[in-house]
Amino acid sequence: MEPQTQGPMVPPEMLRQRPKKSWLLPACIGIAAGTVLGLLIGSAVSDGGGIASGLTQKKIDQAVEACAIDSEGFTVMNDGSAISLNTKGKDYTDTGTSNIFAYYCMLNELGVPETTQEKMDRTRAMDGTQSDTWDSLKASWSYHPDSGVNVVIEGVN
Structure with missing residues (x-):
């Protein structure tokens, strides 16, 4: 007997069709x-x-324009990704803005939450530097009657 090289003959209509992989x-x-x-x-x-852009030069520029803060009240740092806000203290040599409304306007325009602003308002000289983080920003601040409030707002990585 000769070995079979092909299988049994099956009519084409009986072959199972493979489903198309559409x-x-x-x-x-x-x-x-x-x-x-x-x-x-x-x-x-x-x-x-x-x-998650954090703080940008454009956002700072818009806040400065909206709040009309004087140039002694802020310093832009880190190529526009951070800002320092300063209020004038009792010391006659201290620099900073004496326009407290412009200072609060800047905090609002830069997106500082009310809870953080309240923490800033309650900070005493003996508390030292405080900080808070929200969204993609971080603020650190200190207060002394002679030098006023000093706040740094920066992006968080």
């Missing part, structure tokens, strides 16, 4: 698009751009 191409495209989108969002967040 879902495969859209699934691959979806996975690739999701990966690219995830990388772009992750890059924007880690670079401090886009979604």
Whole structure:
């Protein structure tokens, strides 16, 4: 007997048809698009751009314009990613803004929460430097009657 090299003959109408994988191409495209989108969002967040931008020069400029604070009341630092706000104390040599309304306007325009502002208002000279963090920002401040309130607001990484 000779070995059989082919299987039994089956009529074509009896062969089982394999289902087409019509879902495969859209699934691959979806996975690739999701990966690219995830990388772009992750890059924007880690670079401090886009979604979690923190403090920017543009935001500081808008606040200064809206509040009309004098130049002695603030200092822009770290290429526009931080700002120092200063109020004038009792010492005649102290610099800082004497316009307390412009100071509070700046805090509001820069997005400092009311709870943080209240903590700032309650700080005494003997409390030392205090700090608070919210969203993507951090503020640290101190107060002394002679030198006024000194606040630094910066982005958090």
